[in-house]
Amino acid sequence: MNPADHLPPSYMTRRQMLRRMGTGFGALGLAGLLRDSGALAPNAAADTGNPLSPKPPQLPARAKQVIHIYLNGGPSHVDTFDPKPALAKWAGKVIPSGNLTTERTLGAALPSPFEFRRFGRSGIEVSEIFSKTAAHADEICFVRSMYANTPNHEQSMRLMNCGNERLSRPSYGAWVTYGLGTANLNLPGFIAMCPGLPVSDVSNWRSAFLPGIYQGTHINTKETQPDKLIENIVNARLPLDAQRRQLDLLREFNLDHERARGEDPQLEARIQSFELAYRMQLEATDAFDISREPAHIRQMYGDTVQSRQLLIARRLVERGVRVVQCYHGDVQPWDSHDMIANEHRRLAGQVDQGIAALLTDLKQRGLLETTLVICGGEFGRTPAVELPAPGTPGNGKGRDHNHWGFTVWLAGGGVRGGHVHGATDEFGFRAAVDPVHVHDLHATVLRLLGFDHEKLTYRYAGRDFRLTDVSGEVVRGILA
Numbered sequence: 001m002n003p004a005d006h007l008p009p010s011y012m013t014r015r016q017m018l019r020r021m022g023t024g025f026g027a028l029g030l031a032g033l034l035r036d037s038g039a040l041a042p043n044a045a046a047d048t049g050n051p052l053s054p055k056p057p058q059l060p061a062r063a064k065q066v067i068h069i070y071l072n073g074g075p076s077h078v079d080t081f082d083p084k085p086a087l088a089k090w091a092g093k094v095i096p097s098g099n100l101t102t103e104r105t106l107g108a109a110l111p112s113p114f115e116f117r118r119f120g121r122s123g124i125e126v127s128e129i130f131s132k133t134a135a136h137a138d139e140i141c142f143v144r145s146m147y148a149n150t151p152n153h154e155q156s157m158r159l160m161n162c163g164n165e166r167l168s169r170p171s172y173g174a175w176v177t178y179g180l181g182t183a184n185l186n187l188p189g190f191i192a193m194c195p196g197l198p199v200s201d202v203s204n205w206r207s208a209f210l211p212g213i214y215q216g217t218h219i220n221t222k223e224t225q226p227d228k229l230i231e232n233i234v235n236a237r238l239p240l241d242a243q244r245r246q247l248d249l250l251r252e253f254n255l256d257h258e259r260a261r262g263e264d265p266q267l268e269a270r271i272q273s274f275e276l277a278y279r280m281q282l283e284a285t286d287a288f289d290i291s292r293e294p295a296h297i298r299q300m301y302g303d304t305v306q307s308r309q310l311l312i313a314r315r316l317v318e319r320g321v322r323v324v325q326c327y328h329g330d331v332q333p334w335d336s337h338d339m340i341a342n343e344h345r346r347l348a349g350q351v352d353q354g355i356a357a358l359l360t361d362l363k364q365r366g367l368l369e370t371t372l373v374i375c376g377g378e379f380g381r382t383p384a385v386e387l388p389a390p391g392t393p394g395n396g397k398g399r400d401h402n403h404w405g406f407t408v409w410l411a412g413g414g415v416r417g418g419h420v421h422g423a424t425d426e427f428g429f430r431a432a433v434d435p436v437h438v439h440d441l442h443a444t445v446l447r448l449l450g451f452d453h454e455k456l457t458y459r460y461a462g463r464d465f466r467l468t469d470v471s472g473e474v475v476r477g478i479l480a
Helices: 014-037 128-134 153-162 172-180 240-259 265-280 295-301 305-318 340-364 438-448
Strands: 065-070 106-109 116-119 124-127 140-147 190-194 217-220 323-327 371-376 380-386 399-402 406-411 419-421 431-433 458-460 463-465
Touching (some): 065 305, 065 340, 116 128, 128 340, 140 431, 140 438, 153 172, 172 323, 172 438, 295 305, 295 340, 305 323, 305 340, 371 438, 380 406
Parallel strands (some): 065 323, 065 371, 140 419, 190 217, 190 323
Antiparallel strands (some): 106 380, 116 124, 140 406, 371 406, 380 399, 458 463
């Protein structure tokens, strides 16, 4: 038991006195240096005391917010956004360059069952299953040379979302809200929507060693009613002024507790979460209630779970939420190891109309210029057929995971539209021209938001950590 637990709040133990005096003299000197350098200039955002208050970026920014359409499970790039006619020529034959190492044994080349057509003035080829999205080809930059580190869902999803395959790293959404705050203090700065949970669940939007207030807020979109999307959002028993008095009293108790023990990041995160929950009563119900949208807008998006998520995403960025992720479904729906022709057509049919509507809607409202839209999965799929293991079900009409090469596309927010960056080899197996690692993608996203990825850091355990770890280069060819 801590002896200080029984002491009045004003009492200071000898250890606390020595710690405060020892660091206090250094702080005085530091304050003088910072003042002389001009680093202590007034900052209205910082003066509010709210860690989510808006902060200026380090550099001129093109984007202010992000919508990430996450096709979790690994969509096949050679069936969606990266046409490979050579697969038809080599159908039923082993790819001459050989199959790269993946999780499972591979056989012969498997041609795409879908037709690719040219779209827009740019004439970019896109699969028929994304024909509505492809109508916006002139506003999209297709990065066809992405690559990751491993062919496993868990590790690759953490890499895509957190910049590292290990568990102890903050998500990019947490980094962005840490760097920029949010434009609406009555809503979370970072929201992750998914009908269920993706692979690696909450680690995809965690804050890790960053303050807990920057963690993503998960919304289970299996529900449709606003009061079920965010449970207990309204207190039916106490009016707002009474709740405010309760929170003020609770905050005083917590601060007394903290003063006796030193800084406690978990306690501070809990205090901030109480405050955010109180403020969310003012706007959250409205933001998630798509019934308030005109009928023609709802019809434009469609009535699938994914379409509703995307409409909510537009409503959220319109209200100042900084990062919104829209996962396609529970666990890994795009993981088409079998019957890829049927499965990919079905999955694309659930989201194609909604994506096209989102891009149209953002553009009509003048939001596309400042909203960076990202779409893709954690990796792609093999151009060769996956062979079922002896004694297991399977018909040889699916594809295995492929981290060697895949496609992610971006639109809006300062991205070069009507452009294809990089390429995989002629079969779509490996990134061959201008390869883009996930770290490079993150560095580019941060640059569009106004950050040098090497300077957006947080000191933890004696080291300055960053989203891109110790690598990553801004992909200049993606920038408009």
